[in-house]
Amino acid sequence: MMARIAQRARRGARPLPMKARIGLTILAAYILAGIFGPMLLPFDPDKTDILRRLKPPSNVHWLGTDQLGRDFLTRLVVAIRVDLPIAFAAAFFPMVIGTALGAIAGYYGKLADTVVSRAADLVQAFPVYVFLLVLVFALGAGATSFIVAATVIAWVGYARLARGEVMRLKSLEFVEAARVTGLPERVILTTHVLPNALPQTLIYYMSDVVLMVLVLSSLSFLGVGIQPPTAEWGRMIAEGQPFLRSHWWLAAAPGLMLMVFGTGLSLLADGLDDWLRS
Amino acid sequence: MTRSRYILKRLLQTIPLIAGIMVLVMLLLHVVPGDPARAIGGMAASDETVEQIREELGLNRSFVAQYIAYVGNALQGDLGISTRSRQPVTEIIGERLAPTLWLLTAGMILSIVLASAVSVLAARNKDRAADYALGGLTVIGLSMPAYWVGIMLLLLVALPTGAFPISGFGKGFWGHLNAIILPALTFAIAISPVMIRALRAKLVALYRNDFVMMSRAVGLSESTILARHLSRHAALVLITMVSVQVGPMIFVGVVIEKTFALPGLGQALVNAVAQRDFPVVQGITLTTALFVTFVHLGADIFTSFVNPRTVLE
Numbered sequence: 001m002m003a004r005i006a007q008r009a010r011r012g013a014r015p016l017p018m019k020a021r022i023g024l025t026i027l028a029a030y031i032l033a034g035i036f037g038p039m040l041l042p043f044d045p046d047k048t049d050i051l052r053r054l055k056p057p058s059n060v061h062w063l064g065t066d067q068l069g070r071d072f073l074t075r076l077v078v079a080i081r082v083d084l085p086i087a088f089a090a091a092f093f094p095m096v097i098g099t100a101l102g103a104i105a106g107y108y109g110k111l112a113d114t115v116v117s118r119a120a121d122l123v124q125a126f127p128v129y130v131f132l133l134v135l136v137f138a139l140g141a142g143a144t145s146f147i148v149a150a151t152v153i154a155w156v157g158y159a160r161l162a163r164g165e166v167m168r169l170k171s172l173e174f175v176e177a178a179r180v181t182g183l184p185e186r187v188i189l190t191t192h193v194l195p196n197a198l199p200q201t202l203i204y205y206m207s208d209v210v211l212m213v214l215v216l217s218s219l220s221f222l223g224v225g226i227q228p229p230t231a232e233w234g235r236m237i238a239e240g241q242p243f244l245r246s247h248w249w250l251a252a253a254p255g256l257m258l259m260v261f262g263t264g265l266s267l268l269a270d271g272l273d274d275w276l277r278s
Numbered sequence: 279m280t281r282s283r284y285i286l287k288r289l290l291q292t293i294p295l296i297a298g299i300m301v302l303v304m305l306l307l308h309v310v311p312g313d314p315a316r317a318i319g320g321m322a323a324s325d326e327t328v329e330q331i332r333e334e335l336g337l338n339r340s341f342v343a344q345y346i347a348y349v350g351n352a353l354q355g356d357l358g359i360s361t362r363s364r365q366p367v368t369e370i371i372g373e374r375l376a377p378t379l380w381l382l383t384a385g386m387i388l389s390i391v392l393a394s395a396v397s398v399l400a401a402r403n404k405d406r407a408a409d410y411a412l413g414g415l416t417v418i419g420l421s422m423p424a425y426w427v428g429i430m431l432l433l434l435v436a437l438p439t440g441a442f443p444i445s446g447f448g449k450g451f452w453g454h455l456n457a458i459i460l461p462a463l464t465f466a467i468a469i470s471p472v473m474i475r476a477l478r479a480k481l482v483a484l485y486r487n488d489f490v491m492m493s494r495a496v497g498l499s500e501s502t503i504l505a506r507h508l509s510r511h512a513a514l515v516l517i518t519m520v521s522v523q524v525g526p527m528i529f530v531g532v533v534i535e536k537t538f539a540l541p542g543l544g545q546a547l548v549n550a551v552a553q554r555d556f557p558v559v560q561g562i563t564l565t566t567a568l569f570v571t572f573v574h575l576g577a578d579i580f581t582s583f584v585n586p587r588t589v590l591e
Contacts, residue, residue, distance in 0.1 A: 121295070122295065122298045122299070122302070124525075125295050125298070125299060125567065125570060125571050125574070126299065126302070126525065126567050126570065127524070127525040127526075127528040127529060127566045127567060127569075127570050128525045128526075128529075129525065129526060129528075129529035130525070130528055130529050130532060130547070130563060130566050131302070131563065131567075133529070133532070133547075133551070134306055134547075134551070134559055134563050135306070135309070137551045137559065138306045138307070138309050138310050139309060139310070139311065140310075140311060210420065210421055214421070214423050215529075217423055218423060218424070218425060218529070218533050221423070221425050221533065221536070222532070222533065222536055222548050222551075223548070223551075223552060224548075224551060234423065234425075237423070237425065237426055237429065238425075241429055241537075244429065244432060244433055244437070245437065248433050251426070251429050251433070252429075252430065252433070254426075255422070255423060255426030255429070255430070258421065258422070258423055258426065259418060259421050259422045259423075259426075260421075261421070262420065262421025262422070263417055263418050263421045265421075266417045266420055266421060267417060270417070
């Protein structure tokens, strides 16, 4: 016990790797921009002005205006409030459900394991994101449908991860010790086994959020995700594509917003992973 | 277990899987909020039209009856009729198949070439500048939306050089080839980062083996060691990655078809979605799911030849 605490303390004192710090900075910048940006920018993101359409960058409109005369910078920033929360939510619900199912399958085995594993096989037999696209379409385009559909397909990854971790952990001595003290199985699983599987789950969650923000923007690009006039990066890229010759930044900038966000979160996940392993 | 028994077992396993896939494809129509027939017909449709759609899709029968009818027809190559164009769904799929197969094949080849080259370069320079630079690029690659990469290639390559079409599939073999280069490159940029991560890790582990040091000691060149002793292990990782990634690959394909206006299955799917054409959506979803199932099956069988140990489990 003392050794474990000492190890924790050493771990706490060790600084985060550079990767994680860069990632954390990028993530913080997005969150701050998402919270305060729209308050600081004087434009209404959805107010169209046909007379001022497709203006190049100027002192008034720093990144110009889009094809409907809306301030482009405002829309880029306001979209943080759309893409980020939906992506974090779309990975959160599968994490909760998948981890619970995987932990039950891994801990109790037998029928529970068979049912969960076969259901996971079935979902994985599908081209999952095409299935997600079609499911969102069937449920009706929008954020809620996306989160529901993402939960239906993405729980599998978390379930496999939790199942493996729980199966590894349950044979260790401290679990045996907990059992000897007479704790009920349910308590052993939730308070002794699961907490040890959480760090890996959280790291997987971060890379899943990167995936989800890309899938969400792809669906919006295809016209099935977030509907106009809401500012969303994928939709903005689709709307900017016809003006590529004259106004290339309309399609380029939202992609950069996605790329930098994804890179930041991936670096944070990688860095934390290195930190926990070393 | 012998290999033939293993293959037979894997083949038999796909039967319940395909049955399950078809249940999910059928269920799609039933998760539509409210009345699916009304949703397809639209708010403006008359009651007779809605009733006709209901009749046509068999929605007035029980789910089990619908399922049996759908499976029975599918086995005879009948996936229903488009509610918009009145064309048989199998005919639509047949017409749209070529651009999709071109894109997937060319994209897959490019992905494997790119992933192999980058992984070997990174693993040979482990923990040196080149490795870190390639690792950084891989992380960035994982975060770029495929359609955006395509649009940037249009902006930075197609528009300035004028050598590639901005959209469409071209005419004749050379036209198709020319039209598929940028979409395939987009595909490779989107798909290879995941492959690179797995392959680089595998190669780094392989280079640590004593037999590599031994081979170097007896004077074999690096390329001989790679080609003769490591390539087989690396190929297994690539097969696994293709098998695991085939689902995402199909989605990336759909998105790329839309970006480059390639008249393939993906575009047909997106159009059918926009027009609420359920039989076409179901047919294409089923086709892609079957494709994924057979790729998984093929990869497992192939692996059983390259690495006979997998048969033992």
